[in-house]
Amino acid sequence: MDATSSNPATVDRPGPPASDLVVLGLGYVGLPLAAEAAAAGLRVVGLDVSTSVVESLNQGISHIDDLSPDDISMMLDQGFAATDDPACLASARTIVICVPTPLSPEGGPDLSAVTSAARSIAGNLTPGTLVILESTTYPGTTDEVVRPILEESGLVAGADFHLAFSPERIDPGNTAFGVANTPKVVGGLTDVCGERAAHFYSSFVHTVVRARGTREAEMAKLLENTYRHVNIALVNEMAVFCQELGIDLWDSISAAATKPFGFQAFYPGPGVGGHCIPIDPNYLSYKVKTLGYPFRFVELAQEINGRMPAYVTQRSQELLNESGLALSRSRVLVLGVTYKADIADQRESPARPVARRLAAKGATLTYHDPHVESWTVDGVEIPRSTDLDQALADADLTVLLTDHADYEPKRLAEYARLLLDTRGVLRRTPPETEAEVPAQGRRHVDREGMQVL
Numbered sequence: 001m002d003a004t005s006s007n008p009a010t011v012d013r014p015g016p017p018a019s020d021l022v023v024l025g026l027g028y029v030g031l032p033l034a035a036e037a038a039a040a041g042l043r044v045v046g047l048d049v050s051t052s053v054v055e056s057l058n059q060g061i062s063h064i065d066d067l068s069p070d071d072i073s074m075m076l077d078q079g080f081a082a083t084d085d086p087a088c089l090a091s092a093r094t095i096v097i098c099v100p101t102p103l104s105p106e107g108g109p110d111l112s113a114v115t116s117a118a119r120s121i122a123g124n125l126t127p128g129t130l131v132i133l134e135s136t137t138y139p140g141t142t143d144e145v146v147r148p149i150l151e152e153s154g155l156v157a158g159a160d161f162h163l164a165f166s167p168e169r170i171d172p173g174n175t176a177f178g179v180a181n182t183p184k185v186v187g188g189l190t191d192v193c194g195e196r197a198a199h200f201y202s203s204f205v206h207t208v209v210r211a212r213g214t215r216e217a218e219m220a221k222l223l224e225n226t227y228r229h230v231n232i233a234l235v236n237e238m239a240v241f242c243q244e245l246g247i248d249l250w251d252s253i254s255a256a257a258t259k260p261f262g263f264q265a266f267y268p269g270p271g272v273g274g275h276c277i278p279i280d281p282n283y284l285s286y287k288v289k290t291l292g293y294p295f296r297f298v299e300l301a302q303e304i305n306g307r308m309p310a311y312v313t314q315r316s317q318e319l320l321n322e323s324g325l326a327l328s329r330s331r332v333l334v335l336g337v338t339y340k341a342d343i344a345d346q347r348e349s350p351a352r353p354v355a356r357r358l359a360a361k362g363a364t365l366t367y368h369d370p371h372v373e374s375w376t377v378d379g380v381e382i383p384r385s386t387d388l389d390q391a392l393a394d395a396d397l398t399v400l401l402t403d404h405a406d407y408e409p410k411r412l413a414e415y416a417r418l419l420l421d422t423r424g425v426l427r428r429t430p431p432e433t434e435a436e437v438p439a440q441g442r443r444h445v446d447r448e449g450m451q452v453l
Contacts, residue, residue, distance in 0.1 A: 019045045022092040029168040030098030036179040038078040040204035046082040057082040065343040089124035101135045118149035125153040130162040138287040142214040158190040164197035165214040167221030173343040183207040187217030225280040231266040233301035239268035270422040271308040271350025273339025309353035328362030333395035336402020344371040351401045392416045418449040
């Protein structure tokens, strides 16, 4: 049945008004999707299990970095409404699942939110509805996990309703690329399912790319992030031995990046964070293991990136020792605790394992982050510094873990006694001459103490 056809059994059913779209899950993926669809004139309802999220959104309050309160107010003016009542699913022409897919305690995929969402949909599914999964997962999930649950409704995927997968490509904090201008990959359970999903997204996304099927679309997402994961691991491992060899890896990367073909620059850091890089490749590794094969590239990349917090701690200790200080008796300032610059998102941030290791060695920790008002590590609240210049001057060692815009090279060099820069901030501008450093700041400057990971 065509997705635009009505179901006679539901025509007179009391309940929420019909909607063009229900977005199930209103986090970093679902809420921007809902905003873009509402801006394009679609009637959008947001469904979330969190009552506090629902109430806040209906009051015009945003809980993610990429949308301001004004953006939420605009969505409400455009007809958007949030709810925690799954009855809204029965009157939706299209349902998009944007729920979290974390790792289980054993390190495998945790699809509990996806299966819960699918069951809610199955209890309210009507003929002609288009259901799209956007949550990142392993190849086969849409067909092998979501489809059977939805078909418990008595409707058949590809015949009575449409089913597709479209990987989310949200990059929190990216002001250049958002939902509308990032190409959207779509794979349908059948050709008609794919066509329906592509038609839906084309109403508010500039470019829609058709994959052969759901498995190909699911694999595309994992390929994108595994590619980044492996290449970050490569430069992280190179950073370790380049330090031993006395080679400036950042300079080597800059030189290599001048090649106009065959090279893409990746940079070392204190580890990997966010939902995508630390988690998504494990979904692919899990699927490969079910076939009886080890996925050695992913496993090795995970090992290398996972040990970077220990390496940062080692470099911190060495830098202090070179200045005659012991880490166990030093005041260490952690700069930036989010997983990427200029956002508040702390998901899988390497700052926490770094801080955990520094504290275990006896360091007295404080942190500065303009986007995070409070921060705990293993249940212990770390004191926050709000005066950046004073915090830099007071700390025996500053470890820069997130390159927020506030952390300007000149400012760091002016006030920090010792600095370990894990993000290459000091390399963004030519080194200052001593004459350019104000007299009041020179007593804090030790060029040998300004080191890049």
